[in-house]
Amino acid sequence: MSKKSADGGDAAGRPTMKDVARRAGVGLSTVSRVVSGKAGVSAAKHAAVQGAIDALGYSRNDFAHTLRTGSARTIGLAVTKISDPFYAQLIEAVESRAQERDMLVLVSSAGDDAVESERMLRRMLSRRLDGYIVVAHEEVDLAFLDAERAAGTPIVFVDRPPRGLRADLVLVDNERGAADAVAHLARAGHRSIACVAHISGRYTSERRQVGFRRGAREAGLADRPELIVAVEDEVQTCVEALRELFALPDPPTALFTTNSRTTKAVIAALRLMGVERALVGFDDFELAGLLSPPVTTIAQDPRTLGEAAANLLFERVAGLAGPERHIVLGTRLIARGSGERAPHDVTGL
Amino acid sequence: MSKKSADGGDAAGRPTMKDVARRAGVGLSTVSRVVSGKAGVSAAKHAAVQGAIDALGYSRNDFAHTLRTGSARTIGLAVTKISDPFYAQLIEAVESRAQERDMLVLVSSAGDDAVESERMLRRMLSRRLDGYIVVAHEEVDLAFLDAERAAGTPIVFVDRPPRGLRADLVLVDNERGAADAVAHLARAGHRSIACVAHISGRYTSERRQVGFRRGAREAGLADRPELIVAVEDEVQTCVEALRELFALPDPPTALFTTNSRTTKAVIAALRLMGVERALVGFDDFELAGLLSPPVTTIAQDPRTLGEAAANLLFERVAGLAGPERHIVLGTRLIARGSGERAPHDVTGL
DNA sequence: TTGTAAGCGTTATCAT
DNA sequence: ATGATAACGCTTACAA
Numbered sequence: 001m002s003k004k005s006a007d008g009g010d011a012a013g014r015p016t017m018k019d020v021a022r023r024a025g026v027g028l029s030t031v032s033r034v035v036s037g038k039a040g041v042s043a044a045k046h047a048a049v050q051g052a053i054d055a056l057g058y059s060r061n062d063f064a065h066t067l068r069t070g071s072a073r074t075i076g077l078a079v080t081k082i083s084d085p086f087y088a089q090l091i092e093a094v095e096s097r098a099q100e101r102d103m104l105v106l107v108s109s110a111g112d113d114a115v116e117s118e119r120m121l122r123r124m125l126s127r128r129l130d131g132y133i134v135v136a137h138e139e140v141d142l143a144f145l146d147a148e149r150a151a152g153t154p155i156v157f158v159d160r161p162p163r164g165l166r167a168d169l170v171l172v173d174n175e176r177g178a179a180d181a182v183a184h185l186a187r188a189g190h191r192s193i194a195c196v197a198h199i200s201g202r203y204t205s206e207r208r209q210v211g212f213r214r215g216a217r218e219a220g221l222a223d224r225p226e227l228i229v230a231v232e233d234e235v236q237t238c239v240e241a242l243r244e245l246f247a248l249p250d251p252p253t254a255l256f257t258t259n260s261r262t263t264k265a266v267i268a269a270l271r272l273m274g275v276e277r278a279l280v281g282f283d284d285f286e287l288a289g290l291l292s293p294p295v296t297t298i299a300q301d302p303r304t305l306g307e308a309a310a311n312l313l314f315e316r317v318a319g320l321a322g323p324e325r326h327i328v329l330g331t332r333l334i335a336r337g338s339g340e341r342a343p344h345d346v347t348g349l
Numbered sequence: 350m351s352k353k354s355a356d357g358g359d360a361a362g363r364p365t366m367k368d369v370a371r372r373a374g375v376g377l378s379t380v381s382r383v384v385s386g387k388a389g390v391s392a393a394k395h396a397a398v399q400g401a402i403d404a405l406g407y408s409r410n411d412f413a414h415t416l417r418t419g420s421a422r423t424i425g426l427a428v429t430k431i432s433d434p435f436y437a438q439l440i441e442a443v444e445s446r447a448q449e450r451d452m453l454v455l456v457s458s459a460g461d462d463a464v465e466s467e468r469m470l471r472r473m474l475s476r477r478l479d480g481y482i483v484v485a486h487e488e489v490d491l492a493f494l495d496a497e498r499a500a501g502t503p504i505v506f507v508d509r510p511p512r513g514l515r516a517d518l519v520l521v522d523n524e525r526g527a528a529d530a531v532a533h534l535a536r537a538g539h540r541s542i543a544c545v546a547h548i549s550g551r552y553t554s555e556r557r558q559v560g561f562r563r564g565a566r567e568a569g570l571a572d573r574p575e576l577i578v579a580v581e582d583e584v585q586t587c588v589e590a591l592r593e594l595f596a597l598p599d600p601p602t603a604l605f606t607t608n609s610r611t612t613k614a615v616i617a618a619l620r621l622m623g624v625e626r627a628l629v630g631f632d633d634f635e636l637a638g639l640l641s642p643p644v645t646t647i648a649q650d651p652r653t654l655g656e657a658a659a660n661l662l663f664e665r666v667a668g669l670a671g672p673e674r675h676i677v678l679g680t681r682l683i684a685r686g687s688g689e690r691a692p693h694d695v696t697g698l
Numbered sequence: 699t700t701g702t703a704a705g706c707g708t709t710a711t712c713a714t
Numbered sequence: 715a716t717g718a719t720a721a722c723g724c725t726t727a728c729a730a
Contacts, residue, residue, distance in 0.1 A: 011419050011706085029717060035708095060475060062476050067410070067706090070361065082440050083440070104473065106454065109448075122408075123453065128411060267639055290640060359722080394699085412722090414723080414725080418724085700729100701728105702728085711720080712720100714718095
């Protein structure tokens with residue numbers, strides 16, 4: 001009951017190695033050896049220790065263990081928004097890889113605020129985990145991470161390159177994916193294609209816009225900057241943006257959206273306007289195939305992304321040296337009909 | 350460079366409090382006081398210490414801190430499937446609440462396997478975190494958690510009651526929600542309503558089936574057990590189940606599904622069969638309003654659930670004693686048209 | 699106000 | 715093979 005009674009235990013009353021040792025009638029180091037699964041313990045003592053452990057319900061204090069050994073058996077994972085299905089899947093993939101190695105994952109949502117995002121990262125870093133996977137906020141100068149990396153902690157960035165830092169990075173070929181989308185639409189006969197670009201996450205948005213223009217060029221379409229509009233992934237903004245696009249001379253018969261949040265917002269906007277248009281969206285999403293018309297997407301698999309990042313991180317944790325690696329994964333076009341719809345099929349407006 | 354050089358630092362070369370103390374020309378405890386923001390340090394020494402901290406890039410070793418103080422400033426969160434949008438939102442809510450308290454969250458996916466699930470939990474427990482929020486696998490006897498609770502660690506269960514344990518619990522009124530769904534359909538004139546129940550997560554499925562029957566009774570409908578079928582949330586199984594339902598004498602003109610995964614699978618199945626039916630699904634989901642017809646749902650807000658659980662947990666962490674609490678949250682029917690569709694409107698088949 | 703010293707529960711070193 | 719004993723980096727009496 002009291003804080004320091006003869007029956008041992010830590011502050012919360014949990015048994016410690018000392019208690020186990022006393023009960024088993026052995027020395028502290030023998031218990032440590034058994035608990036850590038090290039060799040060099042006689043069968044008899046081993047049994048005695050194991051018996052005491054079971055009887056006492058002992059389990060090792062991981063903090064003391066970590067303090068001593070330096071390995072937390074934990075990695076940190078920072079994303080911008082946990083509930084975004086894309087990141088949720090990425091998290092799941094990383095967590096599953098970590099589990100295989102008997103490690104745990106500390107996740108955190110950095111959110112949209114740059115200042116908050118930096119505070120988050122610093123908070124995670126002070127935990128001295130074995131490594132970090134981070135989807136960084138683009139406005140935060142991450143140079144402060146260099147101290148951590150200098151201490152030997154590996155950090156792998158995902159989805160976009162870190163600002164102010166050269167580091168391991170895993171992302172998809174945004175340009176190629178976007179160009180593929182345009183090619184798909186052009187193949188269906190579209191000659192006037194608009195790009196509705198998300199405003200958050202500048203890097204991916206810009207890469208995909210570049211890809212969009214490259215795709216247009218490759219398809220022999222005129223370069224028409226007025227066909228590229230930026231929106232917040234919010235329905236009303238999209239309605240306005242679309243109205244302007246449709247009011248253009250030679251208005252777009254097809255749309256390319258640069259991420260799934262925007263794709264969904266654009267679909268909602270089109271519904272609201274009572275319009276139907278051919279549409280290809282970057283990022284696949286659940287139910288894309290159940291909408292009418294089903295939505296063609298450029299899929300980048302968040303699981304694959306997460307696995308690649310985790311694999312690289314664990315290699316680094318295991319001691320892999322060498323220069324930073326940039327892993328670029330391909331995208332996959334999932335044709336579902338919304339893009340094949342020929343220009344003259346288009347109804348409405 | 351070497352492991353134990355005169356310039357100090359820990360094994361990884363990071364400066365420790367000792368280094369800061371030496372550089373600032375003060376004692377160890379003064380540094381500790383400054384770092385912990387404690388009062389009783391002269392302005393001069395405070396400045397000296399702060400200067401040394403900045404110069405050295407010192408940050409506190411949280412493991413040592415935790416070992417000493419006993420508080421990890423971290424909670425554990427175990428769910429069955431991180432990528433399920435429902436849990437993803439719950440996680441986000443919990444993480445956000447934790448952030449407010451300067452705490453971090455260790456998440457883990459227990460998965461569908463009972464054995465793996467128990468191992469997961471034990472692994473988290475060995476971390477001695479400040480508290481845990483868990484969506485428990487129903488087949489795991491959680492009596493082993495009692496030792497942890499005896500040590501004073503609060504555990505709050507979410508979504509379903511733990512097996513073999515009396516504990517804090519946060520969930521929704523599953524019965525009432527399901528009954529509401531039936532009432533809504535009955536109000537639209539449906540007299541033959543089927544319940545497509547998910548097979549995973551027995552507890553919620555059963556409560557919602559009970560609610561379904563209660564709703565039918567309250568609406569003055571006959572109790573027809575053959576109208577309740579259990580499915581895996583997989584399209585083909587749903588197709589078969591639906592075929593059987595529709596082959597019944599007096600076949601259902603409306604469907605109630607017991608969770609979102611099942612709702613989606615049933616929608617896909619209906620599409621595949623070229624059939625349309627009035628439908629109300631338990632659990633709201635993204636794009637429910639953009640499907641045709643839009644899907645009416647019984648929404649249980651995962652964020653609210655997560656917040657309630659987090660609030661309760663943090664109260665416990667702060668020392669709240671007293672008997673276990675059961676918090677039951679209400680559900681909300683979101684009418685989107687799919688339920689109002691009158692029986693005679695039904696097309697197809 | 700400040701510093702010294704004794705732990706926190708482990709693991710690692712070194713005798714035995 | 716085994717057991718003292720000294721760290722690990724920090725907090726906290728207790729002295730000064």
